[in-house]
Amino acid sequence: MKSSEMKNKDLLLYAVTDRKWLKDGVTLADECKKAIDGGVTMIQLREKELGYDDFLAQAKELKTLCQSRGIPFIVNDNVQIAIEVGADGIHVGQEDMHADDVRKLAGKDMILGVSAQNVEEAVTAEKNGADYLGVGAVFPTSSKDDASEVDFETLKEICQSVSIPVVAIGGITEDNIKELKGSGIVGISVISAIFAQEDIKDACERLCANTERILPADSSAYKDIKGAIFDIDGTVIDSMKIWDKAGLMFLEKHGIKGDDDLGKRLFAMTIGDAGKYIQENFLPNMKPEEISAGVNDVIRGFYINDAQPKEGMIELIKTLKEEGVKLTVATSTDRDVFMPCLERLGLDKYFDGIFTCTEVGHSKAEPEIFNQALELMGTSPKETWVFEDGLYSAKTAKSLGMKVAAVYDETSRHDWDEFRLMADAIIRIND
Known part of the structure; x- marks a missing residue:
């Protein structure tokens, strides 16, 4: 994936690897497969202890996995390995190589992510060619000993100060994601909330759902829209719930209580077919067209008064x-x-x-x-x-x-x- 092809949704659930959570006999690729199955939208290989050859081998394996599943693969810090394996991108921190130097080495097409903790760092990173920002730590975290917290107002100010997407990082769990609503972020980046979990796929599914719920429904996400x-x-x-329940509500008006299975069957029918079904099974003395009209009245009443x-x-x-x-x-x-x-x-x-x-x-x-x-x-x-x-x-x-x-x-x-x-x-x- 080229940097120009990256979308905000690619940053929704951004997994950063940490092999310290690996169980015996389980590979990092195995765990990443589970994460992708659960909805992870981007993976970053972060290895501070591996030697070059082992790092390169791991990068090749994860690049192949991510490519086969259609999600971007990012390498942390090591520009040489990112280029050698043909990674989709590189992520650097403030203490790593400067963003403008990375951009010169990696070229214009590679995705470039930069860590930031304040507005000045964020604005500079964008100016130097960053495609997205990782901002945090937004909550206390044990993953990085030198991480300091970024409060909500600073996170929000950073999002408002740059035109590139911002991902929140640091100490995020499925329980505290909701506290980030309204900040302007497009996604979250997590380590232990994925790789330290007993059921990685299930954990990712919950993280995805909770992150989707806090994303803003504003015009900033829709580029070049006319x-x-x-x-x-x-x-x-x-309003979809009324289409699911209208037949049941009509029956209740006539003293008949249906169950959820009946509601599902009626929902799959046209209004005309639902009228025939109700007439044949519940109200034999009513004409199907009268029933259909009654169901329609329930629906119209909902739109007029309640929707x-x-x-x-x-x-x-x-x-x-x-x-x-x-x-x-x-x-x-x-x-x-x-x-x-x-x-x-x-x-x-x-x-x-x-x-x-x-x-x-x-x-x-x-x-x-x-x-x-x-x-x-x-x-x-x-x-x-x-x-x-x-x-x-x-x-x-x-x-x-x-x-x-x-x-x-x-x-x-x-x-x-x-x-x-x-x-x-x-x-x-x-x-």
Whole structure:
């Protein structure tokens, strides 16, 4: 991976190796495989005690592993080994080789990370060619004896003072990640929170989820954006739960209590099919179309009175509009269902156009709805972002050359691992 190809999401969960945690008969590559399986997005080989030949051999093994799994491989401090093995990048501290000297040796394409503990160091590192910063220690840590703590306000000030992404390092655990929310970081870098754990894969899965929850849903992550296409349900509005429960809520109005399995079966059906199913199994004296209309009334009532935006989405939409970005909606939901909610929330005025699958005549598994949105906005695919909670829709957008921000929703959690890997940015809120 070239430095120009690195995305913020590549820094989400940045693992730094430490062989002191290795168990008998287990190799560092074995443990790194588990970490990658759990969601690690970048690996740094940090070896302060190994001789050159052993370091080189270890670097080659991990480079091959990372390359096969599509994640960047970084070497700590040793520029010569990084160059020899063809690592994706090099990370240096303030006491190591200066960033500008590293950049001269490594060339413009290698990812360059630099450690910083204050604004001055951060600004200098960016000026000297750094692609990202590792800032800390943000909590007390035993991994580095000389690490001093960087308080929250300093971390936040550093993030605001540079245009390159910032990763928090030092003493981070799944329990204290939430304390970093609002700092502006794009990810965390950890050692013992991964490699000291009994179940590395499980530990990484929890770290990933907790880190995704603190990432900001702001416009700074979306580079060169001129157009934005927003899905509605599960993306802008926290509404997917009503589609899961509407059939059950309708039955409860008629004195019938269903279970979760029934809710899942109804969720997978169209409104018409759900009406037939309920008529055949629960309400034989009602016509299927009456039942479907009743279920629709439950859904519309939710949108009119109760549906709320996902955290940070109103602010994101407003900011993008203020920055001159063209905004459109592309949704599978019918206009008369969601528009009352957009109007109640005051969001309808921000969109230059609204497209529904029913009106377009094609699902979002096909490109037509996105092409119509692009045509109206007058933006090219490469300068347009799509905000989606659905994997199949995101794949269509990516096939057209657009960038995708993956928005987590509980109803699509089973697709999340694949979704976040193919996306260009991640938004995980309200879960």
